[in-house]
Amino acid sequence: MMGRLPIAKMFAATIVLTVLISVVMVPINWNGQGASTAAPKIDTLLDVMIVLSAFVFSLVMVMLFYALWKFKAKPGDESDGEPIHGNTRLEVAWTLIPTIIVLFGGAYSWAVLNDIEEPAKDPITVDVFSQQFAWSFGYPGKGNAYSEGELHVPLDRQVHFKMHALDVLHSFWVPEWRIKKDNVPGITTTAIVTPDKLGTYQLICTELCGFGHSAMRATVVVETPADFRKWVTGLKEKIPPPYLETIRQDTETDPIPLGAGGG
């Protein structure tokens, strides 16, 4: 059966189509600007997956359109096709090859996950408070410095965000950092980010939280460590006592993500 098909030509067509799709799609910066150490790793994973997906998609398209071109019934032809019920070798192949592809993808993703969540030696910890429909932040050091609607973090230093939701679920997402984590009432959740580009970004709430959801944004400023220290020192407000109470009450179910060194 296989002998009667132009396998080499079909395979060549699949490769050509894969290359064409990859050449168009890989250079596009789908996820937008990157501004953390995790961003290039996730973007590279995405590019590898685009190439693998382009291959699978091309294979299906070549198989489909070749069949439609070659085996389309002539007008008036009422006869049946050939009574082929299967081919064990082919069926084993299209079970095993995709298994290998997805397991490769899984292993690669696992490695990337471990990498981006690897805790650094000297992280700083920033508390995040979310409520309908605003963000606020508490900074380390004496005095519980606190800011509303504007988050500042130092450049090139790992930040551990300890997050607390005061009413319903919210989710912390800075697209340029490629990092997202839900804020959950009752527990402390953690996100790990190492910003590596100076600039001003937007923090977006990505968990539906009510009528103000689409407007629940905050400004994120990544600045030099010196500017950051100056900014924190200049903060007048303190973390309000009820928020400190929330920090105390929330259980920390998952202090360091598993990705981190197998913890």
Add this chain to the structure above:
Amino acid sequence: MAAAIKQPGWIRGLLGAVLAAAFGVGLVVVLRDISGLPIWQTEQTGYPHVVVPLITGPLGFLAGFGCFDYWLRWAVGMPTIPDDHSQHGAKSWRDYFRFNTDHKVIGIQYIVTTFFFFFIGGLLAMLIRAELAQPGTQIVDASTFNGLFSTHAVLMIFVFVIPVFAGIANYVLPLMIGAPDMAFPRLNALSFWMLPLAGLLFIGSYLAPGGAFDAGWTGYAPLSTGAPLGQSFFNLGVQFAGASSIATALNFLVTIITMRAPGMTFWRMPLLVWANLSTSLLVVAATPFIAGAQFMVLFDRALGTQFFEPLGGGDVISYQHIFWFYSHPAVYIMMLPGFGIISEVISTHARKPIFGYRLMALALIGIVVLSYSVWAHHMFVAGMFSWLRVPMMITTLLIAVPTGIKIFSWLGTLYFGKIHTYSTAMLFSLAFIVTFTIGGISGVMLGMVPIDIHVSDTYFIVAHIHFVLFGGSVFTIFAGIYHWFPKMTGRMYDEKLGRVHFWGTVIGTWGTFIPMHWVGMDGMPRRVADYAEQFGNWNLLISCFAFMLGACQLVFLYNMVVSWRYGPRADGNPWRAKTIEWQVSSPPPIFNFDEIPRVVGGPYEFGVPGARHAIMAGEGDQVAKPEPTVVSQA
């Protein structure tokens, strides 16, 4: 009048609804009074005076309508009325509006009802796209917008995609296995009549103070536990839709296992039957989880339990675990029956046996087993214990393997066939392979934790679910409706209009949902009434395609309605298919078969000289003994 009240039917049904609702209100009043609570107090989210009648009223309707008459008589020891088959079959359109036990009538009741909700859900989608065509707020405010996308999703999922498959299978499956009806015809009728009640509860939530439920179709706590009254309509609607789903699945399981025609071994069942067997296994075991989750939310709201209230010892994330333990299998509940339809259509129109039939059936079972072990991939960023992410990622990626087997087997079926593309059903099946491959690919990407962390809860998700649910499930539904339309109505539909509908739908689907991937990756979150200026042009384009997609569904509606009334007569087997439902007249006789057929071979023996799938009544001795099937190995 007195006779009308005694007879099961609409009058007694409506009366039952009113009386039972009044009883519900009375119960609340009495219980509150003896508990020492103010009788009429309506707490912000509780509203027991509404919630309890919403449970008793529909049950009263079902009782009055006659859904329980036979069982109640039997249960209390009254003489049961001997079944004279007066509740069976349809002689006029009025019989479709009665408690009817004929699986063919129930199938059509299901399909028409679910398409009614499909068009309402579609209208809501048009409103959503109108609001999103430009950044800023134009036609609805943010609260209304949240209600729009919540009700859109809930109508489409719970009262369109899931039950429409039950409707198609209700009609086709008993015929396919050579059974005179489903195993439990009265339960079948009850299952159907719970469905419009669920739909009415969902739509009725728009009348509730505070508006329709607006916490998304996922109804995550604690947003849902603190939401206005509309949320309770959702909690209860899901119970009716879920009970309907479970009862139908039980019915399918018993029917498939016990009522196959003699000779139809498991390995001779058409793949649609395999698909519904697998789906039913998912429904009976998974659906109780969403019923439980919604009851817990309802109890938190109305009774002050604190399942999801951390200050009362509750656990917020547990809602998501319970919810997705149903709702991930649910995506396969919404896809496996479609796989079955595609297998029937492709084999018939390629005039070829299914390539790798046994592996196709095993792949379905593989999906059933794996689908119970992937639920937490919806929760990679939810803040759950993070060790669960990697195992769930691996199972999620592995589930692509049986799905891939199905895609490759359909392609293999086309090879060395005689492919006919004149039927709209075949066009939708071929387009399904393309769109579903894309939906599968984006699904594999979402399965990878690092990618998911970035795109979770963005428009990438919206794009993915619409590619698998619209480009996937709904394409298979259209394929199924076109394929069995001649069987159900005895008339042919218009292929020209079918092609207009097909091309409009394919172009509309791609134009609407492909760009959503891009804006999502680039930073546009989902479920927002307003978005950043930079996404304005893409959203305008998406909305234009969405309106086109919506408009072509009207072509489909026109084609179906007009062809049903005026289409040219169809003969018993217009597609020259092999399975049993095509060997009887169109529409089939009231009890399906004069004599139960005998199954003597596989369901797709195209091109095998002398092979038969089934021997029908009256042709028993004239048919030569079939040649043993030769499995070609090339």
